[in-house]
Amino acid sequence: MGNYSEFIKKAWEEFVSTGEINSKIRTEIIDSWIRCKKNGVDPYNGKGIVRHPNIDELIKKSSDLIHIARPIMESIYSMVSRSGFALFLADKDGYIIDVIGDKDILKRGEELNFIKGELWSEEVVGTNAIGTALYLNKAFQTIGAEHYGVNQHSWTCSAAPIYDEYDNLIGCINMSGSYYNAHSHTLGIVTAAAQSMQKQMALLSSYNLLNITFDSISEGMIVINKDMKIKRINGSALKILNISLEDVKDTDINKILTGINFHRFIEEKKSLNNYECDISINDRNIKCIINIFSLYNNGKSNGAVITFTEVKVVHKLVNKFVGYRAKYEFKDIITNDLEMKNVISFAKKASKSDCNILIQGESGTGKELIAQSVHNFSNRSKGPFVAVNCASIPSELVESELFGYDKGAFTGALKEGRPGKFELADGGTIFLDELGELPLDMQSKLLRVLDNGKVVRVGGINEKQFDVRIIGATNRELRNEIVKRNFREDLFYRLSVMEIQTIPLRRRRDDIDLLVKYFVNKLNEKNNNKFIDIKQSYIDELKKYDWPGNIRELKNVVERDYYLSEGELKNISNKYYDSKLDSIKNKDDISIKENEIVPFDKVEEKTIRAAIEKCNGNIQLTAKLLRIGRATLYRKIKKYEIDVSK
Template sequence: MKDYIEFITTAWREFVSTGQVHPKVRREIADSWIRCRKYGVDPYNGKGNVKHPNIDELINKNNELISVARPVIESIYSMVSGSGFALFLVDKDGYIIDVIGDKDIMERAEELDFLKGELWSEKVVGTNAIGTALYLNKPVQTIGAEHYGSNQHSWTCSAAPIYDEDDNLIGCINMSGNYYNAHSHTLGIVTAAAQSIQKQMELAISYKLLNVTFDSISEGMIVMNEHMKIKRINGRALKILNISLEDAMNMDINLVLNGIDFHKLFKERNKFLHNLEWDFSINNEIIKCVINILPLNKNGKNSGMVITFTEVEVVHKLVNKFAGYKAQYEFKDIITNNLEMKNMISFAKKAAKSDCNILIQGESGTGKELISQSIHNYSNRARGPFVAVNCASIPSELVESELFGYEKGAFTGASKEGHPGKFELADGGTIFLDEIGELPLDIQSKLLRVLDNGKIVRVGGTYEKQLDVRVIGATNRILKNEISKRNFREDLYYRLSVMEIKTIPLKKRKEDIDLLVNEFIQKLNIKNRNKIISVKQSYIDELKKYNWNGNIRELKNVVERDYYLSEDEITNVDCLYYNSIDKNINKVESSIEEIKIVPLDKLEEKAIGDAINKCNGNLQLAAKLLNIGRATLYRKIKTYDISVSK
């Protein structure tokens, strides 16, 4: 990416100066530059400077597109939130009509007038994903100096057109962020989102017409008259609600969809609800669905309503697709010549074919998630979602809602529609609970119940939902020691470790270092197309002398560091830094005998203080001495108000 950024920047300068386009510049970008030059666009600008004269009119004109696209945009943003991206919805002329993004990227967008109501056509701001996609009528990605205006050179943008049911262009969706985050997958995401919006638009029209395809659609559908009496219901709806046609025709919609003010909806002209997660209450059973409520307008008056709905599980599958809840690795991706590793893989394959819970224990950097993904892809659940959760990264007060979800209004700040937890998203597949030893004890007891009966209860919920989820736990801690310290439940340990897999540290499989180093170098050479680096055997032999406390992750970092420091061949290990780390660790380990660490279950505060002092404030080494995770150490430091400054 760095090489490309340098190339395109040089090519842009040459074009601005001479009007000549470098032959290696992408055709669609080169043509756009030429158009912008003819338009008289200032290449040293690139900011928005044309605002729609009436933004309210602009929004009202595109109200249907905005209402349909907004849930899709919010869904995508929930997946990329915090990664420095923003999403923009644009009408067919190039005016921005909706936007959502991280605070920092929105501040940068404001500097460029990259805001609602601004026009971002090629004629106004030069080559950019929005304007160029609308001009070419196809998905476009622009990176760095591919933008004609220099003020956009630190951006990457991906845009895809949106069409109506007659294939008329009605707008586009765009995702923008820092140029160093550019990835081809981003263009794929916005293209899929544009297609999703287009399909939702088509469905909305179909619902209004209530044509002869009524019983062939994949969603449940209920048609009501102005008196809220059910006039028609399709077969899919009967199946979802598990009722007979006779029972359906006698339903009181106000009771089965309690909490929705249908009288108010009838009074408000053209009022409709989209993608609302709500509960059907049928025969003392709760059925969670995502619903749409659309008015039937006749002669300017609401003459009835159409309710369409889909089971939440179907929506979750779509979310999983967008969120990337999919295992990428397989057993064939594990590189080894070590007999013990091969035996471990053989055992893991047998475990994968069962439906038992699995516990993977091993040092950090030994590939626990790689093994868990391989197990999932080798199992009968390979077509289902693979949802990975780092238990140590979730604040303790949010763990329950993150894992099990929450109902609408469950707590202050909760989404008014509620939110599914990771277990619900993993239904039909596998959930990988990394750093499971960091789970609070109260959550451990709830997890044990889920493992026992396969049911979850959302925070604020009153009913249990049956799930089909396989649990794979992983930890770099010795859970039997944690049990003795009362940090981990013994019954949960035995429930998890039906199949127990122990990863092999790199120091016990040093014959694999040859394979791993060559694999790393090969991938780096592929990644850096203009740089072909070889490696000397003496370099690999030198690497074998280290203990590799960080295992494969550490080895990969060292090789990558040496790769970028080398010209044609890697001959020497840049060992000064790594030797100092080894010496510090060895120094700390050798000094354990010099200080008596008081057992944590008796004088925990003193033990932590002694460890921190001994490690000169290095919390990573202190956690290693105490044999606890860093997240646990941080929590206890806060509890005891221990000073860590040196």
């Protein structure tokens, strides 16, 4: 070492004084000296001269690297302690971020500013193991006068760059000591240390990625060990349960999820999928759908993973994909009629309350349009809008359709059960169309639900709380139905806190102009901007009819005429009106003696028979004439044993 020391010292002196290059010096050293001279580095210094302005920020930025490197540095130092060596950790720029070593060597290092926060890049300090290793991007050792700065000539340093799992340079590990203790094995030590740090960084990155994934999952997730203790819980679970990590860490899972045999899932390697249950915590019950998966490693049970989602979140997703939303707003109601504008004004005021609403009016007058507008104008606009046509549901299925059913409730039921429309509408609005068609027994059950705000599924025992606003609609006069004992009076008053009466088209004939133009414009857009001219004579002709089917019927007629016309909209549907609508337009044709007093059922039967005869057996027209639903008409026909085939 002595001969090399003298040789390298002489070569250094010749280079610094004359620029002469000794060809026997290592190429990497010569190249580095040339760079140093070009960069104006002072060869008679070799001390740190650039300090980071914020050391705390510097340390924080490299916290992961320091966290990984520190134990490895301590392990190496335990083998070389009291041998005159120290270990230095630098970031990718060459700033020292951690130091560990013998006191005497660290004291010597302080004299060279070889301390935390100091920059030891080749460009600033000159040829040195850290700076040159970072420049060359490979492990490098400097001995004595190989250092460009004279103050480092008594040192030997070995450094190796550190990379992350993507082979990006992130730092450098350096082992320094007295020149007289120089040995090639120190370079091997730091190279092995750098490789170990790289592996640990990859593991840390994977761990962090798993943590990020764990906490980014929208479902709640709980990991329990084989002793049923909660070991991990993600952010979504904490949010759903409204608790902190300290509240549940190492808590027995059975205290939160009752009625589930966790031993079965852990010991027998069982799983549970989409199970609906209550999670009880802090005197609250949270309705959730849970999944349980056993954790097995090398044939041994390590616990289980539990994932869960609030039932109301699942219902929101269901509502989103099955279309349980209201698309119409008050601005979509086309009218210039003062009476109709008053209806809209009242409906807007009713929207801002949370009262139940009853909408009454003839078929085709836009009851659902108003219901959707009320929902979208209310504070529940972001919640679901679930529409139910009460007349279209078979009487034996009304309860399960509205309130849902539990598994095994009846033959043909889904094995996992099914939520009802009230559950799906939680947080929003349920629209009960053709409300007057509900059977009496169902009316009493609906009344109970309105009284306590809870539903019990068919075949179930647990009550489920819900928050739903009810909007009912009917084309029947419910007060008359109450007199006939077809509708419960108490239910009527619960539903009609706010009552809205729609206006038939025959009382707002001036709106026919607006409606026809609106329908035709929409049809033109739908048919690639096809243009059909609308003559006032066409609209005037439409105004002659009473429109018992109201706006719905007008729309159908305009659409029919549109597709049968070319260039100009014409009354192609005249024959239809002559043969059908005109024959039922004058409702006074139904012959019932005014002074004849008969029971209600006799009057009803006689009226239905007369209407069927007037409509030539057409059930749809008969229902329109009588202003009742077809399902109701069919029940009446069956009740009175009316033969409609004649």
